[in-house]
Amino acid sequence: MEITPERGVELVSLGDRRADVEKRVGPPAHGPGSAPGVYETTPLLTVHYLPDDTVELVEIGYSGDGGEEVEFDGVRLTYRFLDDVVADLNDRGYTCTPSDIGFDFHAGFSVWSMHSLWARDLDPGAPEDDDRAICEGVSVAPYKYFAEPGEPGRE
Structure with a gap:
């Protein structure tokens, strides 16, 4: 995806109305009107809505084990080591700032890991203490959504 x-x-x-999203995607897995809406697509979509029922944030999870993954500009983002994803995007000229769970890209998306996967999920030969993070999801919104006011380098 x-x-x-x-x-x-x-x-x-972003900006789509909930009713239009549900016409295209179907009802959320957690029932009508749930916020955020979790939609059973492949990969899984989580959509955050504003009080006026317009889309504020789109999150896409990893599929893993050969399923469809999230991509951007020829780079597979999910179900890869997070540092490799960031390096590939930096090589293409995309800049980012670190966050507590990943990296926020100035272009208007974030890659992140909740550390629910471990290095051996991707590299069976990795040592047990390998703490490399795996990109488990991508969030899409303008950079200012992710930026924390007052931090150096952030809007």
């Missing part, structure tokens, strides 16, 4: 920074994905864009 390809992301479009600051916009979303083909199925869901």
Whole structure:
């Protein structure tokens, strides 16, 4: 599934109305009106809505084990080592700032890990104490959504 920074994905864009999202994607797995809405797509979509029922943030999880993953500009983002993802994006000229769970890209998306996977999920030969983070998800919104006011280098 390809992301479009600051916009979303083909199925869901920032600013879309909940009713329109549900016409395209179907009802959320957690029932009507749930916020955020979790949609059983591949990969899984989590959509955060503003009080007026418009899309504020689109999150896409990893599929793993050969399932469809999240991509951007020819780079697979999910189900890879987070440092490798960041290095590949930096090589293409995309800049970012670190966050507590990953990296926020100025282009308008974030890659992150909740550390629910471990290095051996990708590299069976990795030592047990290998603490490399695996990119478990991508969030799409304008950079200012992720930036914390008052921090150096952030809006």
